[in-house]
Structure formats: structure tokens, C-alpha cells
Amino acid sequence: MDTSNPAVFVNAELLRMHVGRRVRAVIQVLRSEGGNSVIGKSTDEQQLVIKGRPPGPLSTYVEVIGIADSNQSIQAEIWSNFGDVLDTVAYNNVCQLANGDFKHLFI
Amino acid sequence: MMFESSQFETTAGGGFVSSQSTDPSPASAKSRDNQPMYPVTVKQIIEATPSTDDKPNFLIDGVDVYNVKLIGMVFDKSERLTDVSFVIDDGTGRIGCHRWVNDPHDTNEVEGLRDGIYVRIHGHLRSFQGKKQLVVYAIRPVNDYNEIANHFLECIHAHCCSSKLQEQNRAPVSAPLSINAPNGSHAVSSSQISQEYNLDGLGSIDKMVLDYLQLPSSLAQEKGVHRNEIAQKLKIPQEKILEAMEALESEGLVYSTIDEFHYKSTAS
Numbered sequence: 015m016d017t018s019n020p021a022v023f024v025n026a027e028l029l030r031m032h033v034g035r036r037v038r039a040v041i042q043v044l045r046s047e048g049g050n051s052v053i054g055k056s057t058d059e060q061q062l063v064i065k066g067r068p069p070g071p072l073s074t075y076v077e078v079i080g081i082a083d084s085n086q087s088i089q090a091e092i093w094s095n096f097g098d099v100l101d102t103v104a105y106n107n108v109c110q111l112a113n114g115d116f117k118h119l120f121i
Numbered sequence: 122m123m124f125e126s127s128q129f130e131t132t133a134g135g136g137f138v139s140s141q142s143t144d145p146s147p148a149s150a151k152s153r154d155n156q157p158m159y160p161v162t163v164k165q166i167i168e169a170t171p172s173t174d175d176k177p178n179f180l181i182d183g184v185d186v187y188n189v190k191l192i193g194m195v196f197d198k199s200e201r202l203t204d205v206s207f208v209i210d211d212g213t214g215r216i217g218c219h220r221w222v223n224d225p226h227d228t229n230e231v232e233g234l235r236d237g238i239y240v241r242i243h244g245h246l247r248s249f250q251g252k253k254q255l256v257v258y259a260i261r262p263v264n265d266y267n268e269i270a271n272h273f274l275e276c277i278h279a280h281c282c283s284s285k286l287q288e289q290n291r292a293p294v295s296a297p298l299s300i301n302a303p304n305g306s307h308a309v310s311s312s313q314i315s316q317e318y319n320l321d322g323l324g325s326i327d328k329m330v331l332d333y334l335q336l337p338s339s340l341a342q343e344k345g346v347h348r349n350e351i352a353q354k355l356k357i358p359q360e361k362i363l364e365a366m367e368a369l370e371s372e373g374l375v376y377s378t379i380d381e382f383h384y385k386s387t388a389s
Contacts, residue, residue, distance in 0.1 A: 019210060019214075019215060020164070020212060020213050020214055021212045022212075023212065023273075038212050075266070077266075079212070092194075092237070094194075094237075094239065096266035097265070097266055100266055100267060101267050101270065104267060104270040104271065104274065105269075105270040107270070107274070108270045108273045108274060111273075111274075111277055112273065116277045116280065118164075119162050119164060119165055119213070119276060119277065119280055120162060120164060120212070120213045120273075121164070121213070
């Protein structure tokens, strides 16, 4: 069984703890910058830069999986459209729990 | 609702656990048919240890686990004549999955599978040639992505309940009584965890429907039981049956088979 691809649930605040590692984050798309990156709002309401080219049109909420390359940016490998309606509070709570008390279930 | 007031162990409580599970402690005669459905992360599966009794089950948080549910992304889908295999990656790890394709319903279910989509999987946890695998009996693409956060919250919840139960078991308890109602399927753990979360979610109609689906005659039918039949036999209006099915399906206790009218209990 391959365990080499776990991606940590992060929001903006948790991103800084995982720079250089594979992460996953849900963002609300704010705008795209020159076709090579997208500016989004994390589930804890901060701005993140998602680098890379989206494979197609993006919905309002997108999950990106990739490598965290700074405190505020992610080099995206996989983009998943999560639709236009999402409970970001729930997702944010999962991020906090997955990095906190229940880390052992996730990483 | 029947709550026996003695205290004891083992149904890992929580709303996601099927109410029909009796006493899954290793000591009692374990029938696969009564195994509850556990929401898990792949990491939990990876770390699961083989069960202590002779059954080829696994222990997660000290609880015997056979039926699991997962949400993750499909990778490496490979179709053969009678089965489809793929890998599920839920961000905590990857696990190989296998879905036997026996009839048009099965074919429909797997046709929609593509690499890169999120799906919800219900299956049995098995070991094959030393590797853990899932034998999947139900797959659905995720439509509402809130399901993902929800699933992980359920995993956390399940883990909390099982851990509490483990602690309770370790603490000295005076003669835990094992309650088995005459027909077995109504026995209910009265541990506080169960009372707080579990059966309040399932109404009495839901339980009647579930019990009907778990009769040997129902389980024997591969295509499941038609909703109308249940309505007639139980003398319950169709709309109530429909509501019950939705509730049971969301708890992972039943799944629809050849069409939206036929259902089977996941315990089969």
C-alpha cells in the first residue's frame, strides 16, 4: 500500500507549518493572474496564491492539491472543482482537527 | 426506542454505527451480518492490526472492523470483464479497491468512474496476499462536496467514540452484562455514547424497514427488496418507506441495487 502521497489538510494559517510538503486546500476563487496562477481565499479567510494552470473552467470553490512552496502559495498539481456552494467552516474545522488532536488519523 | 439500562461495552457508539449491531465484542459469536459500518481514513486502514479472533477482520481503535466507508479520489482505474479495480486516495494514503461487476446495475455504477473524480465507497476490508484491500460493493460519485468534510468529521467522531469505549473497557467495570434481545437485532448498547448520538437519528420506522431488509429471505435476494413490498408487508405508507430509506442510506445501512426502488441491507 502506497503511503507516499498523503496531502495535509491546510488553511492559510496551517500552510506555513507545511512548507515544502504536499498539501490540500479548498479556496474560493477570487481572480486569475495571467493564466499561470489563481488568487483565492482560504477557508480561514486569507489570501493564497495557487500557482499552476487550471485544467479548465473553475467553479467558485476549488480544492487544490500540491506542494506548499511558501507561507502563502501552493504549487498546484491537481485541481478539483467543488462547486459553487460549500460549507467552508466545516472544511476549516477539518483542517484544524486534522492538524491538531486527530493528526494521527490523517498523517 | 429500547434502551437497556445496564452498562457495558462494545458497540462502538455514535450515530453512524448501525443500530442493529448486537455485541461485537470478540468473545461473542460473530456473524458478519451484524457488523456495523465504519467511516475511516485510509491511514486508519493502513494502521489497522489483524483481529485477535479467527476471523480475518481488522482492528481499528480496538474495534473489529469489516464494513467501511471512505471518500477519496479515483486513480489507476482498470476494467476487466468481470471486475474493475482502482486505487482510492483520500489524502491520508492510498488503498487498492476491487468491484465485481455481475449485472447491468454494477456496470452502470462503474461506468461513471474516471480517474481524478471523488467517490464515496462502501466495502469490506480484506487482506489479500498480505496487502489490505477493499472489496467494494457500492460506489457513488460525490455530488455535494460538503460530503468530504463531513466524512472526515465522521471519522473523527467514530474514532472518539471507539477510544472512549476502549478506555471504559480498560477501567474496571462490574460484571458487564451482554444484552441479547430474542431476535438479536434489537439489542442496543446503552453506553452513554450511544444514547447521546446513536439511535436518536433512526426512527422506529427506519428500524422496522432495516429489520425487514435483514430477514434471511430479504438478504437472499440479490436484487434486494422493492420498496412496495416493504410498504405492503409492514403496512407503512410509501412516503414513510422512502424517508426511511434515505435515512438508512445516509447511515450506510442500506444501498439501492438495480434501481432506486430496490434496496439491500449492507449487512449482507
